Amino acid sequence: MVEVNLDQAEWRKATASGDTGQCVEVATNLPNVVAVRDSKNPTGPALVFTHDEWKAFLHGATNGEFNV
Numbered sequence: 001m002v003e004v005n006l007d008q009a010e011w012r013k014a015t016a017s018g019d020t021g022q023c024v025e026v027a028t029n030l031p032n033v034v035a036v037r038d039s040k041n042p043t044g045p046a047l048v049f050t051h052d053e054w055k056a057f058l059h060g061a062t063n064g065e066f067n068v
Contacts, residue, residue, distance in 0.1 A: 004033055006027065006046055008029070008030065009027035009029065009035055009046075010029045011027050012026060022040070023040075024036055024037065024039060025038075027046075032050065032051070033049065033050060034050075034051060034053075035049075036049070
């Protein structure tokens with residue numbers, strides 16, 4: 001496993017998420033990776049994806065591949 005330095009991450013969440021605290025935050029400003037974390041636990045672990053993996057996830061989410 002490769003460790004990624006998230007010190008320079010610029011975290012953001014969807015404006016539609018409101019202030020419920022039940023959100024994920026995404027950092028897309030890092031070189032070669034996209035990081036995702038739980039907004040309730042900003043010092044906790046983050047999931048890290050390549051840009052291609054993130055694009056594939058967004059495509060799947062937009063096209064209903066993950067509806068349950």
